[in-house]
Amino acid sequence: MIHRAGSGHPGGALSLVEILAELYARRMRFDPEHPDWPDRDRLILSKGHGVPALYAALAWYGYFPKEELLTLRRTDGRLEGHPDRCRVPGIEASTGSLGQGLSIGIGHALSGRLDQRTYRTFVILGDGEIQEGQVWEAALFASAHRLDNLTAFIDCNGFQLDDAVEKILSIEPVAEKWESFGWAVREIDGHSLGEIEEAIRWADGVRGKPSVIVARTVKGKGVSFMEGNNDFHGRAPTDEEFEHAMKELGAHPEREAFL
Amino acid sequence: MTPEEKTNWTEREGRLERFPIGRATRDAYGEVLAALGADHPEIVVLDGDLAKSTKSAVFAERFPDRFFNAGIAEANMAGIASGLAACGKIPFISSFASFLICKTFDQLRLGVSYSKLPVKLVGSHGGITLGPDGVSQMSIEDIALAASLPGMTVVVPADEVSTGALVPQVYAHPGAVFLRTGRNKVPRIYDPGDTDFQLGKGRVLRKGGDVALVACGIMVAEAIYAAQVLEAEGVSCTVVDMHTVKPIDEELLVLVARECGAVVTAEEHQIYGGLGAIVSSVLGRNHPVPLEHVALRDTFAKSGEPEELKKLYGLTWREIVIAVERVLGRKRRELSEE
Ligand SMILES: Cc1ncc(C[n+]2csc(CCOP(=O)(O)OP(=O)(O)O)c2C)c(N)n1
Ligand SMILES: [Mg+2]
Numbered sequence: 001m002i003h004r005a006g007s008g009h010p011g012g013a014l015s016l017v018e019i020l021a022e023l024y025a026r027r028m029r030f031d032p033e034h035p036d037w038p039d040r041d042r043l044i045l046s047k048g049h050g051v052p053a054l055y056a057a058l059a060w061y062g063y064f065p066k067e068e069l070l071t072l073r074r075t076d077g078r079l080e081g082h083p084d085r086c087r088v089p090g091i092e093a094s095t096g097s098l099g100q101g102l103s104i105g106i107g108h109a110l111s112g113r114l115d116q117r118t119y120r121t122f123v124i125l126g127d128g129e130i131q132e133g134q135v136w137e138a139a140l141f142a143s144a145h146r147l148d149n150l151t152a153f154i155d156c157n158g159f160q161l162d163d164a165v166e167k168i169l170s171i172e173p174v175a176e177k178w179e180s181f182g183w184a185v186r187e188i189d190g191h192s193l194g195e196i197e198e199a200i201r202w203a204d205g206v207r208g209k210p211s212v213i214v215a216r217t218v219k220g221k222g223v224s225f226m227e228g229n230n231d232f233h234g235r236a237p238t239d240e241e242f243e244h245a246m247k248e249l250g251a252h253p254e255r256e257a258f259l
Numbered sequence: 260m261t262p263e264e265k266t267n268w269t270e271r272e273g274r275l276e277r278f279p280i281g282r283a284t285r286d287a288y289g290e291v292l293a294a295l296g297a298d299h300p301e302i303v304v305l306d307g308d309l310a311k312s313t314k315s316a317v318f319a320e321r322f323p324d325r326f327f328n329a330g331i332a333e334a335n336m337a338g339i340a341s342g343l344a345a346c347g348k349i350p351f352i353s354s355f356a357s358f359l360i361c362k363t364f365d366q367l368r369l370g371v372s373y374s375k376l377p378v379k380l381v382g383s384h385g386g387i388t389l390g391p392d393g394v395s396q397m398s399i400e401d402i403a404l405a406a407s408l409p410g411m412t413v414v415v416p417a418d419e420v421s422t423g424a425l426v427p428q429v430y431a432h433p434g435a436v437f438l439r440t441g442r443n444k445v446p447r448i449y450d451p452g453d454t455d456f457q458l459g460k461g462r463v464l465r466k467g468g469d470v471a472l473v474a475c476g477i478m479v480a481e482a483i484y485a486a487q488v489l490e491a492e493g494v495s496c497t498v499v500d501m502h503t504v505k506p507i508d509e510e511l512l513v514l515v516a517r518e519c520g521a522v523v524t525a526e527e528h529q530i531y532g533g534l535g536a537i538v539s540s541v542l543g544r545n546h547p548v549p550l551e552h553v554a555l556r557d558t559f560a561k562s563g564e565p566e567e568l569k570k571l572y573g574l575t576w577r578e579i580v581i582a583v584e585r586v587l588g589r590k591r592r593e594l595s596e597e
Contacts, residue, residue: 073391075562079562097396099362129329
């Protein structure tokens with residue numbers, strides 16, 4: 001997708017693949033035929049630049065044809081470079097300016113409570129993203145209002161755009177910060193499906209406070225030369241790199257149909 | 260068929276004498292800022308985790324002690340700049356133009372504009388031609404927002420040469436300045452070494468008698484292309500590079516409006532609140548003439564390649580030519596009514 005588009009953010013998309021896979025495959029209730037079903041669980045990708053991973057999940061479950069994935073970022077397509085809730089079914093929030101998704105998630109969670117609906121709202125944030133002040137304003141609000149139907153994931157891949165998070169503006173100790181803001185916190189390996197599944201089950205059981213899952217991840221996970229190489233934060237692989245990457249990932253059976 | 264559809268655009272395109280492609284304006288900014296840093300120890304630079312993109316990284320490399328990456332926290336960065344400026348520093352803060360202005364607006368309003376502090380805001384990836392990243396990263400409101408702040412100077416240069424010449428003036432200007440730069444390599448309009456640019460003064464690139472084209476940023480090259488096409492068809496155009504959108508060069512505007520009797524503005528920005536709106540205000544108060552705007556018509560753009568987007572959203576010489584035909588029609592009608 002990103003290779004075909006010629007631009008995009010492979011690193012931050014690859015670090016959240018398992019989280020999305022676990023959520024869509026095993027946890028979330030949704031109906032691609034009725035994307036506005038009021039009782040659906042919500043997934044808000046606050047780190048909007050990771051959207052290719054989300055598009056893949058949405059296409060897989062039939063929100064739109066898989067072939068459309070190859071129109072990413074093109075004028076003749078609707079798969080925008082960052083999420084657009086008005087164009088693509090299954091996209092809950094238009095994001096891409098970092099720091100805004102958790103607040104929107106609170107709106108969904110609050111609305112669910114007011115309407116006595118049982119859906120859960122999941123929000124995925126980047127570790128660089130949580131440097132935004134709005135995230136902490138949202139963190140205060142969610143715990144003050146005991147939003148236990150809200151779960152945040154922090155994709156802690158250690159890097160942001162210019163450099164390592166630790167070098168630019170450290171967010172550590174991140175678990176303690178959320179805890180002191182009144183959230184229930186769990187720290188996991190964000191690439192272990194088992195740990196993700198277990199953490200989601202844990203979050204479903206938390207009462208009286210919002211929950212956050214600090215997912216330790218690897219930026220560019222799954223492609224050796226992208227892992228931990230922040231050069232791939234915001235650039236597409238070349239033809240050669242693409243071939244390599246697809247080999248390493250074990251090319252998808254439907255890949256031929258795509259190409 | 261409308262007259263527009265009958266026009267042979269290919270033939271017209273063949274008449275263009277295109278400028279050579281130069282560097283991106285953000286590259287010129289990065290280089291000149293780093294050079295200024297050597298002579299001016301009071302320059303302090305901050306960036307919002309986009310230093311590689313805005314090119315403040317060039318300064319960071321040479322003067323690591325005077326560079327701070329504020330992280331993805333633009334409002335905080337603007338507040339810090341306000342404090343630094345209050346202590347006699349000249350802060351240059353950068354991010355994408357959208358985040359730089361939108362995410363910090365209240366801090367800019369109170370801590371910079373109202374506080375009369377010389378903070379220099381440099382927003383890269385201005386307009387829609389950053390392309391495939393799409394709307395969240397684009398800025399089509401930044402000129403309007405920045406211009407609405409009392410005392411804020413707004414600069415939108417067209418190429419690397421004018422950017423390079425204007426950055427030292429942005430530094431030396433006693434007040435706050437917003438400088439919009441672009442992501443892409445753009446046509447180099449001016450000869451390297453040309454320094455004939457003055458903050459607050461438009462530059463006349465072509466003199467004609469029928470219509471004045473007033474443009475900023477990437478639309479200056481398009482305005483010249485439009486003038487080339489029109490010239491061959493017997494319409495002579497004045498072209499003004501209005502790199503300083505605010506305070507706008509009122510004297511020059513009134514002069515060209517008087518000489519030509521019709522004006523077309525062109526900008527890579529939302530139609531409301533930008534260059535066109537400012538020109539309209541000045542001419543409406545001083546010397547009303549038929550006026551047309553080439554700009555985004557109250558719409559966001561979308562993801563796509565820069566050149567495609569320019570076509571899709573009407574930001575090329577073609578739309579300027581069409582606007583000129585329209586404005587000349589109005590001018591003729593008004594003259595015949597008199
Ligand atoms: C408000 C805002 N500022 C800056 C950017 C530019 N930007 C895009 S991605 C990124 C780094 C994000 O880092 P992180 O949240 O850690 O995401 P990941 O590492 O998962 O890619 C930045 C600064 C943006 N999109 N929004
Ligand atoms: Mg990260």
